[in-house]
Amino acid sequence: MSERFRIFRAPAGSILSRTSGFIATAGFTHSLTPARNCTFGCTYCYVPTMRMQGGLQPDDWRRWGQFTTFKENAAALLVRALRPEQRIYCSPLVDPYQPAEESERRMPELLDALLERPPSVFVLQTRGPLVLRDLSRLAALNRRTTLRISFSLTTNRDEVRRWYEPHCAPFEERLAAVAALCDAGLAVHATLAPLLPCDPEILATAALQATVEPLIADPFHVRSVKRHGATTRPESEAISRVRGFECWHEPEFQRGIVERIARVASAAGREFGVGAEAFAWLARERSLQWTE
Numbered sequence: 354m355s356e357r358f359r360i361f362r363a364p365a366g367s368i369l370s371r372t373s374g375f376i377a378t379a380g381f382t383h384s385l386t387p388a389r390n391c392t393f394g395c396t397y398c399y400v401p402t403m404r405m406q407g408g409l410q411p412d413d414w415r416r417w418g419q420f421t422t423f424k425e426n427a428a429a430l431l432v433r434a435l436r437p438e439q440r441i442y443c444s445p446l447v448d449p450y451q452p453a454e455e456s457e458r459r460m461p462e463l464l465d466a467l468l469e470r471p472p473s474v475f476v477l478q479t480r481g482p483l484v485l486r487d488l489s490r491l492a493a494l495n496r497r498t499t500l501r502i503s504f505s506l507t508t509n510r511d512e513v514r515r516w517y518e519p520h521c522a523p524f525e526e527r528l529a530a531v532a533a534l535c536d537a538g539l540a541v542h543a544t545l546a547p548l549l550p551c552d553p554e555i556l557a558t559a560a561l562q563a564t565v566e567p568l569i570a571d572p573f574h575v576r577s578v579k580r581h582g583a584t585t586r587p588e589s590e591a592i593s594r595v596r597g598f599e600c601w602h603e604p605e606f607q608r609g610i611v612e613r614i615a616r617v618a619s620a621a622g623r624e625f626g627v628g629a630e631a632f633a634w635l636a637r638e639r640s641l642q643w644t645e
């Protein structure tokens with residue numbers, strides 16, 4: 354086991370949660386969260402700021418990323434909870450392909466449950482190239498339901514990645530993972546979220562070249578604009594102060610960055626959006642081409 358984080362297991366009472374707020378507005382009916390606490394431990398992560406509302410325990414938000422607790426009965430619960438009309442987002446509270454998943458291997462059995470009883474839509478939100486480990490299961494699920502993968506690309510600058518999200522893969526490795534998922538015929542959205550300090554044109558161009566689905570972005574959440582709910586973790590604001598990137602937390606500056614990305618997408622003839630409206634692209638059903 355890695356010395357950087359510890360892995361715990363505990364039985365859960367349920368595995369699918371009814372959605373509310375942003376995810377419900379986008380069109381998802383349920384969320385699926387295989388673990389509590391995420392060993393990527395990103396400095397900006399919104400989840401620990403949700404505290405009890407995110408189903409966390411005090412140790413989770415105090416020691417975010419230092420351990421995770423997997424739901425050991427997740428697959429058994431899921432197979433009983435799945436219904437054909439559900440639109441499921443996995444996950445608003447943890448990356449399903451976080452580092453601890455490499456040894457835990459919780460996702461293959463969850464994907465097997467989904468293959469057994471496919472919902473209407475299933476979306477994986479991840480930044481982990483580990484997702485490629487489950488490519489054959491994902492390809493099979495893609496033939497049974499609307500599967501979308503929203504892959505987070507946050508910055509093209511590797512020093513920025515090391516400052517804000519040191520346990521996440523470098524940009525080039527993530528782009529290679531996106532390309533491999535696309536090559537397998539999966540619907541992959543590049544999600545530029547949160548927008549870390551970057552070269553917007555370079556980031557957007559690479560994301561557009563790697564994918565064919567609409568491009569999604571979301572700047573750092575800012576308390577002055579978003580009064581309630583989850584927000585940017587203070588650790589990243591401290592990094593921004595030290596590195597001279599405070600402007601990336603200012604709404605006016607963020608609008609300028611989003612406009613620059615929009616111009617790149619428009620020139621490429623591609624759809625681009627931010628917020629719940631763009632997120633709704635992920636919840637859309639597609640017509641299936643049955644090949645088996």
Ligand code: SF4
Nearest residue numbers: 391393394395398448
């Ligand atoms: S991968 Fe997502 S859930 Fe995990 S720490 Fe980073 S932002 Fe939070």
